């Protein structure tokens with residue numbers, strides 16, 4: 082497990098997040114200009130519109146998104162462009178203020194921050210641990226979009242590129258329609274050399290399965306078939322895992338990773354009490370649950386991953 086804000090490295094100095102619920106997930110989308118960040122953001126907006134979720138977008142890539150206001154559904158008030166500097170270092174106060182006013186005015190279910198091409202996602206994420214936004218932000222996920230063509234050409238793979246790639250929770254290898262299919266494995270290997278842990282998701286035109294970033298809530302009825310999804314370039318599966326009380330968290334973590342899970346979220350009862358379990362890329366976290374948690378949700382973890390998704394808590398001890 083890597084060290085991240087809120088998971089140890091800065092834990093001593095960071096304000097702890099109050100366990101109020103539901104908290105709002107924030108996705109930070111980074112990557113070079115031309116990597117396809119904007120099409121990924123548009124794709125997330127279309128998905129939110131289809132699923133009836135309210136999204137607020139903060140874009141630091143000025144003028145790039147050229148946003149289709151209709152996708153925002155709310156007359157455009159949920160879209161803010163931050164201009165005049167980089168959101169990870171120069172406009173950090175503006176970012177916090179903007180997020181706070183979006184929360185007040187829009188009450189978004191999801192927030193997407195599109196950084197400039199030179200911004201570092203980790204530095205951007207640190208602002209989510211500042212008051213007052215730390216009170217309502219839920220999971221913060223760094224997605225770094227990599228243009229396959231750029232990688233294939235070996236263009237600008239310098240320090241900024243490496244810094245972005247190594248702080249990703251998910252790497253989106255995008256624009257795969259612009260390179261030879263036979264080169265994809267070699268490109269992934271190249272990314273692996275720089276960042277060995279973060280899952281790599283293949284994409285064309287920024288189409289990434291939105292469930293990876295915004296985990297759906299457990300369905301009212303347990304089990305049942307996976308609902309049909311709009312085709313995204315790389316198809317993932319989702320399952321609901323029943324987790325018995327008193328499970329050893331390490332056993333749960335290894336079951337998720339062995340079973341090809343890329344993302345998981347749910348509530349489990351451990352020996353010390355109920356905890357929120359989150360798997361975000363290579364990060365496995367146990368967090369405080371909300372005070373007003375519906376007991377019917379405990380013991381149920383939604384898991385998203387590659388087919389064949391074989392997450393099971395049985396068998397490890399018997400094998």
Ligand SMILES: [Zn+2]
Nearest residue numbers: 167169170200
């Ligand atoms: Zn910056």
